[in-house]
Amino acid sequence: MTVRFSQYMRLTLGAVAIALLTGCASKGEPVHTPKELTSFDETSTLETQWSTTVGDGLGRARYPIAPARDGDTLFAADAEGTVEAFNAESGERQWRVELESPVSSGLTATASELYMGTRNGEVLALNQQDGSVDWRARVSSEVLAAPQANQQLLIVQSSDGHVTALDLRTGEERWVYSSSLPRLTLRGTGTPLAIDPVTFVGFANGRLTTLDNRNGQPLWEQQVAIPSGRSEVDRLVDLTGQPVLTQDGRLFVTSYNGRVMALEATRGKVLWARDLSSRHTPVLVGDFLFVATDASHVVALDAESGREVWRNDTLEGRWITAPAFADGRLVFGDAEGYLHLVSAREGKIVGRTRVDSAGISLRPVTEGGTVHVQANNGRLETLVISP
Structure with a gap:
Protein backbone atom coordinates (compact mmCIF):
# COMPACT_ATOMS: atom_id res chain seq x y z
CA MET A 1 0.00 0.00 0.00
CA LYS A 27 -15.73 -9.70 8.00
CA GLY A 28 -16.09 -6.12 9.24
CA GLU A 29 -14.73 -6.78 12.71
CA PRO A 30 -12.31 -4.30 14.36
CA VAL A 31 -8.64 -5.24 14.51
CA HIS A 32 -8.91 -5.31 18.31
CA THR A 33 -12.31 -6.69 19.29
CA PRO A 34 -13.29 -5.07 22.61
CA LYS A 35 -13.48 -7.54 25.45
CA GLU A 36 -16.78 -7.74 27.24
CA LEU A 37 -16.79 -6.30 30.73
CA THR A 38 -16.88 -8.95 33.41
CA SER A 39 -17.71 -8.94 37.11
CA PHE A 40 -14.98 -8.17 39.63
CA ASP A 41 -14.47 -7.70 43.35
CA GLU A 42 -15.50 -4.05 43.79
CA THR A 43 -13.50 -2.49 46.60
CA SER A 44 -13.70 1.13 45.41
CA THR A 45 -16.62 3.23 44.25
CA LEU A 46 -16.86 6.35 42.12
CA GLU A 47 -19.50 8.79 43.37
CA THR A 48 -20.54 11.76 41.22
CA GLN A 49 -19.94 15.08 42.95
CA TRP A 50 -21.18 17.32 40.13
CA SER A 51 -21.61 17.28 36.36
CA THR A 52 -22.31 19.67 33.50
CA THR A 53 -21.89 19.94 29.72
CA VAL A 54 -19.24 22.09 28.03
CA GLY A 55 -20.35 23.29 24.60
CA ASP A 56 -20.70 20.66 21.89
CA GLY A 57 -17.79 18.46 22.91
CA LEU A 58 -14.69 17.42 21.00
CA GLY A 59 -16.21 17.52 17.51
CA ARG A 60 -16.29 14.77 14.88
CA ALA A 61 -12.48 14.70 14.80
CA ARG A 62 -12.38 14.25 18.59
CA TYR A 63 -9.82 16.94 19.19
CA PRO A 64 -7.70 16.19 22.30
CA GLY A 188 -1.84 14.00 16.84
CA THR A 189 1.64 15.01 17.92
CA GLY A 190 3.88 14.46 20.88
CA THR A 191 3.51 16.78 23.84
CA PRO A 192 6.77 18.55 24.76
CA LEU A 193 8.19 18.44 28.26
CA ALA A 194 9.61 21.85 29.14
CA ILE A 195 11.90 22.53 32.09
CA ASP A 196 13.92 25.71 32.54
CA PRO A 197 17.14 24.78 30.66
CA VAL A 198 15.81 22.37 28.01
CA THR A 199 12.74 20.97 26.27
CA PHE A 200 12.30 17.27 25.44
CA VAL A 201 10.28 16.69 22.25
CA GLY A 202 9.12 13.48 20.56
CA PHE A 203 8.41 13.39 16.83
CA ALA A 204 6.53 11.23 14.32
CA ASN A 205 9.83 9.93 12.92
CA GLY A 206 10.43 8.03 16.17
CA ARG A 207 13.10 10.40 17.48
CA LEU A 208 13.32 12.14 20.83
CA THR A 209 15.18 15.45 20.72
CA THR A 210 16.43 17.69 23.53
CA LEU A 211 16.39 21.41 22.67
CA ASP A 212 18.36 24.18 24.36
CA ASN A 213 15.78 26.70 25.55
CA ARG A 214 18.16 29.60 24.98
CA ASN A 215 18.13 29.21 21.20
CA GLY A 216 16.22 26.07 20.17
CA GLN A 217 19.35 24.20 19.10
CA PRO A 218 19.34 20.39 19.58
CA LEU A 219 21.64 19.08 22.31
CA TRP A 220 21.11 15.37 21.69
CA GLU A 221 18.77 13.01 19.84
CA GLN A 222 17.81 9.39 20.40
CA GLN A 223 15.98 7.02 18.04
CA VAL A 224 13.29 5.51 20.28
CA ALA A 225 11.42 3.55 17.58
CA ILE A 226 12.78 2.29 14.25
CA PRO A 227 10.39 2.01 11.26
CA SER A 228 10.03 -1.54 9.94
CA GLY A 229 7.66 -3.40 7.64
CA ARG A 230 6.55 -2.97 4.05
CA SER A 231 3.49 -0.74 4.32
CA GLU A 232 3.28 2.89 5.40
CA VAL A 233 1.09 1.86 8.34
CA ASP A 234 3.55 -0.80 9.50
CA ARG A 235 6.26 1.86 9.52
CA LEU A 236 4.42 4.29 11.80
CA VAL A 237 6.62 5.04 14.83
CA ASP A 238 5.09 8.20 16.25
CA LEU A 239 6.01 9.50 19.70
CA THR A 240 2.60 10.96 20.59
CA GLY A 241 2.83 10.87 24.38
CA GLN A 242 4.72 13.21 26.69
CA PRO A 243 8.09 12.21 28.18
CA VAL A 244 8.20 11.74 31.95
CA LEU A 245 11.18 13.10 33.90
CA THR A 246 12.30 12.10 37.40
CA GLN A 247 14.12 14.26 39.92
CA ASP A 248 17.23 12.08 39.60
CA GLY A 249 17.45 12.70 35.85
CA ARG A 250 15.79 9.69 34.24
CA LEU A 251 13.53 10.20 31.25
CA PHE A 252 10.78 7.76 30.21
CA VAL A 253 9.22 7.81 26.74
CA THR A 254 6.71 5.67 24.82
CA SER A 255 6.33 5.08 21.07
CA TYR A 256 3.85 3.58 18.65
CA ASN A 257 5.03 0.34 17.02
CA GLY A 258 8.19 0.72 19.06
CA ARG A 259 9.49 0.66 22.58
CA VAL A 260 9.09 2.05 26.06
CA MET A 261 12.49 3.45 26.89
CA ALA A 262 14.33 4.86 29.91
CA LEU A 263 17.06 7.38 29.14
CA GLU A 264 19.62 9.43 30.98
CA ALA A 265 18.19 12.92 30.54
CA THR A 266 21.49 14.78 30.31
CA ARG A 267 23.01 12.77 27.45
CA GLY A 268 20.28 10.52 26.07
CA LYS A 269 22.05 7.30 27.07
CA VAL A 270 19.66 4.32 27.00
CA LEU A 271 19.18 2.78 30.44
CA TRP A 272 16.68 0.12 29.33
CA ALA A 273 14.06 -0.53 26.66
CA ARG A 274 11.05 -2.84 26.32
CA ASP A 275 9.08 -3.72 23.22
CA LEU A 276 5.68 -2.19 23.99
CA SER A 277 3.57 -0.13 21.59
CA SER A 278 1.90 2.88 23.20
CA ARG A 279 0.73 6.25 21.92
CA HIS A 280 -0.06 7.40 25.45
CA THR A 281 1.83 9.30 28.14
CA PRO A 282 2.84 6.89 30.93
CA VAL A 283 2.54 7.69 34.61
CA LEU A 284 5.33 7.22 37.16
CA VAL A 285 4.42 6.45 40.78
CA GLY A 286 7.28 5.62 43.12
CA ASP A 287 9.35 2.84 41.56
CA PHE A 288 6.71 1.85 39.00
CA LEU A 289 6.01 3.10 35.49
CA PHE A 290 2.45 2.42 34.30
CA VAL A 291 1.77 2.16 30.55
CA ALA A 292 -1.47 1.83 28.55
CA THR A 293 -0.56 -0.11 25.40
CA ASP A 294 -2.23 0.24 22.02
CA ALA A 295 -3.98 -3.09 22.61
CA SER A 296 -5.43 -1.51 25.80
CA HIS A 297 -3.38 -3.63 28.15
CA VAL A 298 -2.34 -1.96 31.40
CA VAL A 299 1.30 -2.78 32.17
CA ALA A 300 3.33 -1.99 35.30
CA LEU A 301 7.10 -1.83 34.77
CA ASP A 302 9.87 -1.60 37.31
CA ALA A 303 11.21 1.90 36.66
CA GLU A 304 14.79 0.89 37.49
CA SER A 305 15.09 -2.12 35.22
CA GLY A 306 12.10 -2.12 32.86
CA ARG A 307 11.04 -5.53 34.19
CA GLU A 308 7.32 -6.24 33.81
CA VAL A 309 5.75 -6.43 37.27
CA TRP A 310 2.15 -7.10 36.25
CA ARG A 311 -0.17 -6.87 33.26
CA ASN A 312 -3.96 -6.50 33.08
CA ASP A 313 -5.51 -7.41 29.70
CA THR A 314 -9.17 -7.41 30.76
CA LEU A 315 -9.74 -4.06 28.96
CA GLU A 316 -8.19 -5.26 25.70
CA GLY A 317 -9.56 -3.55 22.61
CA ARG A 318 -11.57 -0.98 24.57
CA TRP A 319 -9.39 1.97 23.46
CA ILE A 320 -8.53 3.09 26.97
CA THR A 321 -7.14 6.55 27.64
CA ALA A 322 -3.73 7.40 29.01
CA PRO A 323 -3.56 6.52 32.70
CA ALA A 324 -4.07 8.96 35.54
CA PHE A 325 -3.28 8.24 39.20
CA ALA A 326 -5.67 8.88 42.09
CA ASP A 327 -5.18 7.74 45.67
CA GLY A 328 -3.53 4.37 44.98
CA ARG A 329 -5.55 3.62 41.84
CA LEU A 330 -4.94 4.06 38.13
CA VAL A 331 -7.85 5.71 36.33
CA PHE A 332 -8.79 5.06 32.68
CA GLY A 333 -11.68 6.04 30.44
CA ASP A 334 -12.70 3.90 27.45
CA ALA A 335 -14.47 4.19 24.10
CA GLU A 336 -17.83 3.14 25.56
CA GLY A 337 -17.72 5.83 28.24
CA TYR A 338 -16.75 3.71 31.22
CA LEU A 339 -14.33 4.90 33.88
CA HIS A 340 -12.18 2.11 35.32
CA LEU A 341 -10.15 1.97 38.54
CA VAL A 342 -7.16 -0.39 38.65
CA SER A 343 -5.16 -1.12 41.80
CA ALA A 344 -1.68 0.27 41.23
CA ARG A 345 -0.19 -2.34 43.54
CA GLU A 346 -1.89 -5.49 42.27
CA GLY A 347 -3.14 -4.60 38.79
CA LYS A 348 -6.71 -5.70 39.46
CA ILE A 349 -9.82 -3.75 38.52
CA VAL A 350 -11.34 -2.46 41.76
CA GLY A 351 -13.98 0.02 40.60
CA ARG A 352 -16.04 1.11 37.60
CA THR A 353 -18.81 3.47 36.55
CA ARG A 354 -20.21 4.72 33.26
CA VAL A 355 -19.95 8.43 32.57
CA ASP A 356 -21.50 8.73 29.10
CA SER A 357 -22.11 6.37 26.17
CA ALA A 358 -20.50 8.95 23.84
CA GLY A 359 -17.17 7.57 25.00
CA ILE A 360 -14.08 8.95 26.70
CA SER A 361 -10.89 9.63 24.78
CA LEU A 362 -9.25 12.18 27.10
CA ARG A 363 -7.01 11.34 30.02
CA PRO A 364 -8.83 12.05 33.31
CA VAL A 365 -7.60 14.89 35.50
CA THR A 366 -7.02 13.88 39.12
CA GLU A 367 -6.36 15.65 42.40
CA GLY A 368 -6.03 13.39 45.43
CA GLY A 369 -9.09 11.12 45.33
CA THR A 370 -11.04 13.43 43.00
CA VAL A 371 -11.40 12.59 39.29
CA HIS A 372 -12.50 15.05 36.59
CA VAL A 373 -13.42 13.44 33.27
CA GLN A 374 -14.73 14.94 30.03
CA ALA A 375 -16.62 12.73 27.57
CA ASN A 376 -16.47 13.14 23.79
CA ASN A 377 -19.83 14.95 23.70
CA GLY A 378 -18.72 17.56 26.24
CA ARG A 379 -20.18 16.04 29.40
CA LEU A 380 -17.89 17.03 32.26
CA GLU A 381 -18.19 15.01 35.46
CA THR A 382 -16.38 15.19 38.77
CA LEU A 383 -16.28 12.03 40.84
CA VAL A 384 -14.82 11.10 44.21
CA ILE A 385 -13.20 7.73 44.90
CA SER A 386 -14.36 5.97 48.05
CA PRO A 387 -12.95 4.72 50.36
Whole structure:
Protein backbone atom coordinates (compact mmCIF):
# COMPACT_ATOMS: atom_id res chain seq x y z
CA MET A 1 0.00 0.00 0.00
CA THR A 2 1.33 3.44 -0.91
CA VAL A 3 -0.04 6.63 0.59
CA ARG A 4 0.90 9.91 -1.09
CA PHE A 5 -0.10 13.39 0.02
CA SER A 6 1.55 16.74 0.61
CA GLN A 7 2.45 18.30 3.92
CA TYR A 8 -0.65 20.47 3.68
CA MET A 9 -2.92 17.49 3.12
CA ARG A 10 -1.49 15.80 6.19
CA LEU A 11 -3.28 18.38 8.32
CA THR A 12 -6.69 17.54 6.91
CA LEU A 13 -6.18 13.84 6.32
CA GLY A 14 -4.33 12.98 9.52
CA ALA A 15 -7.33 10.93 10.63
CA VAL A 16 -6.61 8.52 7.75
CA ALA A 17 -3.92 6.93 9.89
CA ILE A 18 -6.37 6.20 12.66
CA ALA A 19 -8.88 4.84 10.16
CA LEU A 20 -6.22 2.52 8.81
CA LEU A 21 -5.07 1.45 12.23
CA THR A 22 -8.59 0.77 13.44
CA GLY A 23 -9.84 -0.48 10.10
CA CYS A 24 -12.01 -3.49 9.59
CA ALA A 25 -11.00 -7.03 8.81
CA SER A 26 -12.59 -8.98 5.98
CA LYS A 27 -15.73 -9.70 8.00
CA GLY A 28 -16.09 -6.12 9.24
CA GLU A 29 -14.73 -6.78 12.71
CA PRO A 30 -12.31 -4.30 14.36
CA VAL A 31 -8.64 -5.24 14.51
CA HIS A 32 -8.91 -5.31 18.31
CA THR A 33 -12.31 -6.69 19.29
CA PRO A 34 -13.29 -5.07 22.61
CA LYS A 35 -13.48 -7.54 25.45
CA GLU A 36 -16.78 -7.74 27.24
CA LEU A 37 -16.79 -6.30 30.73
CA THR A 38 -16.88 -8.95 33.41
CA SER A 39 -17.71 -8.94 37.11
CA PHE A 40 -14.98 -8.17 39.63
CA ASP A 41 -14.47 -7.70 43.35
CA GLU A 42 -15.50 -4.05 43.79
CA THR A 43 -13.50 -2.49 46.60
CA SER A 44 -13.70 1.13 45.41
CA THR A 45 -16.62 3.23 44.25
CA LEU A 46 -16.86 6.35 42.12
CA GLU A 47 -19.50 8.79 43.37
CA THR A 48 -20.54 11.76 41.22
CA GLN A 49 -19.94 15.08 42.95
CA TRP A 50 -21.18 17.32 40.13
CA SER A 51 -21.61 17.28 36.36
CA THR A 52 -22.31 19.67 33.50
CA THR A 53 -21.89 19.94 29.72
CA VAL A 54 -19.24 22.09 28.03
CA GLY A 55 -20.35 23.29 24.60
CA ASP A 56 -20.70 20.66 21.89
CA GLY A 57 -17.79 18.46 22.91
CA LEU A 58 -14.69 17.42 21.00
CA GLY A 59 -16.21 17.52 17.51
CA ARG A 60 -16.29 14.77 14.88
CA ALA A 61 -12.48 14.70 14.80
CA ARG A 62 -12.38 14.25 18.59
CA TYR A 63 -9.82 16.94 19.19
CA PRO A 64 -7.70 16.19 22.30
CA ILE A 65 -9.04 19.15 24.33
CA ALA A 66 -8.23 17.79 27.77
CA PRO A 67 -9.33 19.87 30.78
CA ALA A 68 -6.82 21.42 33.19
CA ARG A 69 -6.93 22.17 36.89
CA ASP A 70 -5.02 24.90 38.72
CA GLY A 71 -5.65 25.10 42.45
CA ASP A 72 -9.40 25.12 43.10
CA THR A 73 -10.37 25.92 39.50
CA LEU A 74 -11.10 23.47 36.68
CA PHE A 75 -10.97 24.68 33.07
CA ALA A 76 -12.61 22.94 30.10
CA ALA A 77 -13.38 23.78 26.46
CA ASP A 78 -15.06 22.43 23.34
CA ALA A 79 -13.91 22.26 19.72
CA GLU A 80 -15.89 25.35 18.65
CA GLY A 81 -14.20 27.72 21.09
CA THR A 82 -16.36 27.64 24.21
CA VAL A 83 -14.12 27.86 27.28
CA GLU A 84 -15.44 27.62 30.84
CA ALA A 85 -14.03 27.81 34.37
CA PHE A 86 -15.57 25.97 37.32
CA ASN A 87 -15.04 25.68 41.02
CA ALA A 88 -13.46 22.23 41.12
CA GLU A 89 -15.24 21.18 44.30
CA SER A 90 -18.76 22.53 43.78
CA GLY A 91 -19.00 22.78 40.00
CA GLU A 92 -20.15 26.39 40.18
CA ARG A 93 -19.34 28.09 36.90
CA GLN A 94 -17.06 31.09 37.39
CA TRP A 95 -17.00 32.32 33.78
CA ARG A 96 -17.67 31.33 30.20
CA VAL A 97 -16.25 32.84 26.99
CA GLU A 98 -16.85 32.19 23.30
CA LEU A 99 -13.62 32.50 21.34
CA GLU A 100 -13.41 33.45 17.69
CA SER A 101 -11.08 30.51 17.03
CA PRO A 102 -11.87 26.75 17.26
CA VAL A 103 -9.85 25.06 20.02
CA SER A 104 -7.87 21.95 19.05
CA SER A 105 -5.34 21.29 21.83
CA GLY A 106 -5.41 20.33 25.46
CA LEU A 107 -5.47 23.15 28.01
CA THR A 108 -2.57 24.23 30.21
CA ALA A 109 -3.28 26.26 33.35
CA THR A 110 -0.34 27.89 35.11
CA ALA A 111 0.90 31.25 36.40
CA SER A 112 -2.61 32.80 36.37
CA GLU A 113 -3.00 32.08 32.65
CA LEU A 114 -4.81 29.44 30.58
CA TYR A 115 -3.00 28.44 27.38
CA MET A 116 -4.41 26.58 24.35
CA GLY A 117 -3.88 26.02 20.63
CA THR A 118 -6.29 26.25 17.70
CA ARG A 119 -6.97 24.59 14.36
CA ASN A 120 -5.82 27.65 12.44
CA GLY A 121 -2.39 27.76 14.08
CA GLU A 122 -3.01 30.27 16.84
CA VAL A 123 -1.93 30.08 20.47
CA LEU A 124 -4.03 31.94 23.04
CA ALA A 125 -3.36 33.04 26.59
CA LEU A 126 -6.52 33.64 28.64
CA ASN A 127 -6.65 35.32 32.03
CA GLN A 128 -7.70 32.72 34.59
CA GLN A 129 -9.80 35.25 36.51
CA ASP A 130 -12.28 36.18 33.79
CA GLY A 131 -11.34 34.40 30.53
CA SER A 132 -10.24 37.56 28.74
CA VAL A 133 -7.60 37.07 26.04
CA ASP A 134 -4.25 38.47 27.22
CA TRP A 135 -2.41 37.67 23.98
CA ARG A 136 -2.57 35.74 20.71
CA ALA A 137 0.36 34.37 18.74
CA ARG A 138 0.68 32.63 15.39
CA VAL A 139 2.59 29.38 14.86
CA SER A 140 3.19 27.37 11.69
CA SER A 141 0.13 25.06 11.71
CA GLU A 142 -2.64 23.41 13.72
CA VAL A 143 -1.83 22.75 17.38
CA LEU A 144 -2.99 19.43 18.83
CA ALA A 145 -0.67 19.11 21.84
CA ALA A 146 -1.24 21.18 24.95
CA PRO A 147 1.32 24.05 25.07
CA GLN A 148 3.90 23.55 27.80
CA ALA A 149 5.39 26.25 30.04
CA ASN A 150 8.52 26.78 32.06
CA GLN A 151 9.28 30.01 33.93
CA GLN A 152 10.01 32.05 30.79
CA LEU A 153 8.72 30.22 27.72
CA LEU A 154 5.62 28.57 26.31
CA ILE A 155 6.65 25.65 24.09
CA VAL A 156 4.23 24.79 21.28
CA GLN A 157 4.49 21.70 19.05
CA SER A 158 2.44 21.99 15.86
CA SER A 159 1.28 19.23 13.55
CA ASP A 160 3.79 20.01 10.79
CA GLY A 161 6.76 19.05 12.98
CA HIS A 162 7.68 22.57 14.11
CA VAL A 163 8.38 23.48 17.74
CA THR A 164 7.95 27.16 18.61
CA ALA A 165 9.05 28.91 21.79
CA LEU A 166 6.94 31.92 22.77
CA ASP A 167 7.51 34.42 25.52
CA LEU A 168 5.27 33.27 28.36
CA ARG A 169 4.03 36.79 29.17
CA THR A 170 3.73 38.39 25.74
CA GLY A 171 3.52 35.60 23.15
CA GLU A 172 6.50 36.98 21.24
CA GLU A 173 8.36 34.35 19.23
CA ARG A 174 11.79 33.42 20.66
CA TRP A 175 12.88 30.57 18.40
CA VAL A 176 11.59 27.82 16.08
CA TYR A 177 12.90 24.28 15.59
CA SER A 178 11.87 22.24 12.53
CA SER A 179 11.89 18.47 12.07
CA SER A 180 11.10 16.29 9.06
CA LEU A 181 7.98 14.12 9.16
CA PRO A 182 7.16 10.81 7.45
CA ARG A 183 4.51 10.90 4.72
CA LEU A 184 2.00 9.14 6.99
CA THR A 185 1.62 9.91 10.69
CA LEU A 186 -0.86 9.28 13.47
CA ARG A 187 -3.47 11.93 14.13
CA GLY A 188 -1.84 14.00 16.84
CA THR A 189 1.64 15.01 17.92
CA GLY A 190 3.88 14.46 20.88
CA THR A 191 3.51 16.78 23.84
CA PRO A 192 6.77 18.55 24.76
CA LEU A 193 8.19 18.44 28.26
CA ALA A 194 9.61 21.85 29.14
CA ILE A 195 11.90 22.53 32.09
CA ASP A 196 13.92 25.71 32.54
CA PRO A 197 17.14 24.78 30.66
CA VAL A 198 15.81 22.37 28.01
CA THR A 199 12.74 20.97 26.27
CA PHE A 200 12.30 17.27 25.44
CA VAL A 201 10.28 16.69 22.25
CA GLY A 202 9.12 13.48 20.56
CA PHE A 203 8.41 13.39 16.83
CA ALA A 204 6.53 11.23 14.32
CA ASN A 205 9.83 9.93 12.92
CA GLY A 206 10.43 8.03 16.17
CA ARG A 207 13.10 10.40 17.48
CA LEU A 208 13.32 12.14 20.83
CA THR A 209 15.18 15.45 20.72
CA THR A 210 16.43 17.69 23.53
CA LEU A 211 16.39 21.41 22.67
CA ASP A 212 18.36 24.18 24.36
CA ASN A 213 15.78 26.70 25.55
CA ARG A 214 18.16 29.60 24.98
CA ASN A 215 18.13 29.21 21.20
CA GLY A 216 16.22 26.07 20.17
CA GLN A 217 19.35 24.20 19.10
CA PRO A 218 19.34 20.39 19.58
CA LEU A 219 21.64 19.08 22.31
CA TRP A 220 21.11 15.37 21.69
CA GLU A 221 18.77 13.01 19.84
CA GLN A 222 17.81 9.39 20.40
CA GLN A 223 15.98 7.02 18.04
CA VAL A 224 13.29 5.51 20.28
CA ALA A 225 11.42 3.55 17.58
CA ILE A 226 12.78 2.29 14.25
CA PRO A 227 10.39 2.01 11.26
CA SER A 228 10.03 -1.54 9.94
CA GLY A 229 7.66 -3.40 7.64
CA ARG A 230 6.55 -2.97 4.05
CA SER A 231 3.49 -0.74 4.32
CA GLU A 232 3.28 2.89 5.40
CA VAL A 233 1.09 1.86 8.34
CA ASP A 234 3.55 -0.80 9.50
CA ARG A 235 6.26 1.86 9.52
CA LEU A 236 4.42 4.29 11.80
CA VAL A 237 6.62 5.04 14.83
CA ASP A 238 5.09 8.20 16.25
CA LEU A 239 6.01 9.50 19.70
CA THR A 240 2.60 10.96 20.59
CA GLY A 241 2.83 10.87 24.38
CA GLN A 242 4.72 13.21 26.69
CA PRO A 243 8.09 12.21 28.18
CA VAL A 244 8.20 11.74 31.95
CA LEU A 245 11.18 13.10 33.90
CA THR A 246 12.30 12.10 37.40
CA GLN A 247 14.12 14.26 39.92
CA ASP A 248 17.23 12.08 39.60
CA GLY A 249 17.45 12.70 35.85
CA ARG A 250 15.79 9.69 34.24
CA LEU A 251 13.53 10.20 31.25
CA PHE A 252 10.78 7.76 30.21
CA VAL A 253 9.22 7.81 26.74
CA THR A 254 6.71 5.67 24.82
CA SER A 255 6.33 5.08 21.07
CA TYR A 256 3.85 3.58 18.65
CA ASN A 257 5.03 0.34 17.02
CA GLY A 258 8.19 0.72 19.06
CA ARG A 259 9.49 0.66 22.58
CA VAL A 260 9.09 2.05 26.06
CA MET A 261 12.49 3.45 26.89
CA ALA A 262 14.33 4.86 29.91
CA LEU A 263 17.06 7.38 29.14
CA GLU A 264 19.62 9.43 30.98
CA ALA A 265 18.19 12.92 30.54
CA THR A 266 21.49 14.78 30.31
CA ARG A 267 23.01 12.77 27.45
CA GLY A 268 20.28 10.52 26.07
CA LYS A 269 22.05 7.30 27.07
CA VAL A 270 19.66 4.32 27.00
CA LEU A 271 19.18 2.78 30.44
CA TRP A 272 16.68 0.12 29.33
CA ALA A 273 14.06 -0.53 26.66
CA ARG A 274 11.05 -2.84 26.32
CA ASP A 275 9.08 -3.72 23.22
CA LEU A 276 5.68 -2.19 23.99
CA SER A 277 3.57 -0.13 21.59
CA SER A 278 1.90 2.88 23.20
CA ARG A 279 0.73 6.25 21.92
CA HIS A 280 -0.06 7.40 25.45
CA THR A 281 1.83 9.30 28.14
CA PRO A 282 2.84 6.89 30.93
CA VAL A 283 2.54 7.69 34.61
CA LEU A 284 5.33 7.22 37.16
CA VAL A 285 4.42 6.45 40.78
CA GLY A 286 7.28 5.62 43.12
CA ASP A 287 9.35 2.84 41.56
CA PHE A 288 6.71 1.85 39.00
CA LEU A 289 6.01 3.10 35.49
CA PHE A 290 2.45 2.42 34.30
CA VAL A 291 1.77 2.16 30.55
CA ALA A 292 -1.47 1.83 28.55
CA THR A 293 -0.56 -0.11 25.40
CA ASP A 294 -2.23 0.24 22.02
CA ALA A 295 -3.98 -3.09 22.61
CA SER A 296 -5.43 -1.51 25.80
CA HIS A 297 -3.38 -3.63 28.15
CA VAL A 298 -2.34 -1.96 31.40
CA VAL A 299 1.30 -2.78 32.17
CA ALA A 300 3.33 -1.99 35.30
CA LEU A 301 7.10 -1.83 34.77
CA ASP A 302 9.87 -1.60 37.31
CA ALA A 303 11.21 1.90 36.66
CA GLU A 304 14.79 0.89 37.49
CA SER A 305 15.09 -2.12 35.22
CA GLY A 306 12.10 -2.12 32.86
CA ARG A 307 11.04 -5.53 34.19
CA GLU A 308 7.32 -6.24 33.81
CA VAL A 309 5.75 -6.43 37.27
CA TRP A 310 2.15 -7.10 36.25
CA ARG A 311 -0.17 -6.87 33.26
CA ASN A 312 -3.96 -6.50 33.08
CA ASP A 313 -5.51 -7.41 29.70
CA THR A 314 -9.17 -7.41 30.76
CA LEU A 315 -9.74 -4.06 28.96
CA GLU A 316 -8.19 -5.26 25.70
CA GLY A 317 -9.56 -3.55 22.61
CA ARG A 318 -11.57 -0.98 24.57
CA TRP A 319 -9.39 1.97 23.46
CA ILE A 320 -8.53 3.09 26.97
CA THR A 321 -7.14 6.55 27.64
CA ALA A 322 -3.73 7.40 29.01
CA PRO A 323 -3.56 6.52 32.70
CA ALA A 324 -4.07 8.96 35.54
CA PHE A 325 -3.28 8.24 39.20
CA ALA A 326 -5.67 8.88 42.09
CA ASP A 327 -5.18 7.74 45.67
CA GLY A 328 -3.53 4.37 44.98
CA ARG A 329 -5.55 3.62 41.84
CA LEU A 330 -4.94 4.06 38.13
CA VAL A 331 -7.85 5.71 36.33
CA PHE A 332 -8.79 5.06 32.68
CA GLY A 333 -11.68 6.04 30.44
CA ASP A 334 -12.70 3.90 27.45
CA ALA A 335 -14.47 4.19 24.10
CA GLU A 336 -17.83 3.14 25.56
CA GLY A 337 -17.72 5.83 28.24
CA TYR A 338 -16.75 3.71 31.22
CA LEU A 339 -14.33 4.90 33.88
CA HIS A 340 -12.18 2.11 35.32
CA LEU A 341 -10.15 1.97 38.54
CA VAL A 342 -7.16 -0.39 38.65
CA SER A 343 -5.16 -1.12 41.80
CA ALA A 344 -1.68 0.27 41.23
CA ARG A 345 -0.19 -2.34 43.54
CA GLU A 346 -1.89 -5.49 42.27
CA GLY A 347 -3.14 -4.60 38.79
CA LYS A 348 -6.71 -5.70 39.46
CA ILE A 349 -9.82 -3.75 38.52
CA VAL A 350 -11.34 -2.46 41.76
CA GLY A 351 -13.98 0.02 40.60
CA ARG A 352 -16.04 1.11 37.60
CA THR A 353 -18.81 3.47 36.55
CA ARG A 354 -20.21 4.72 33.26
CA VAL A 355 -19.95 8.43 32.57
CA ASP A 356 -21.50 8.73 29.10
CA SER A 357 -22.11 6.37 26.17
CA ALA A 358 -20.50 8.95 23.84
CA GLY A 359 -17.17 7.57 25.00
CA ILE A 360 -14.08 8.95 26.70
CA SER A 361 -10.89 9.63 24.78
CA LEU A 362 -9.25 12.18 27.10
CA ARG A 363 -7.01 11.34 30.02
CA PRO A 364 -8.83 12.05 33.31
CA VAL A 365 -7.60 14.89 35.50
CA THR A 366 -7.02 13.88 39.12
CA GLU A 367 -6.36 15.65 42.40
CA GLY A 368 -6.03 13.39 45.43
CA GLY A 369 -9.09 11.12 45.33
CA THR A 370 -11.04 13.43 43.00
CA VAL A 371 -11.40 12.59 39.29
CA HIS A 372 -12.50 15.05 36.59
CA VAL A 373 -13.42 13.44 33.27
CA GLN A 374 -14.73 14.94 30.03
CA ALA A 375 -16.62 12.73 27.57
CA ASN A 376 -16.47 13.14 23.79
CA ASN A 377 -19.83 14.95 23.70
CA GLY A 378 -18.72 17.56 26.24
CA ARG A 379 -20.18 16.04 29.40
CA LEU A 380 -17.89 17.03 32.26
CA GLU A 381 -18.19 15.01 35.46
CA THR A 382 -16.38 15.19 38.77
CA LEU A 383 -16.28 12.03 40.84
CA VAL A 384 -14.82 11.10 44.21
CA ILE A 385 -13.20 7.73 44.90
CA SER A 386 -14.36 5.97 48.05
CA PRO A 387 -12.95 4.72 50.36
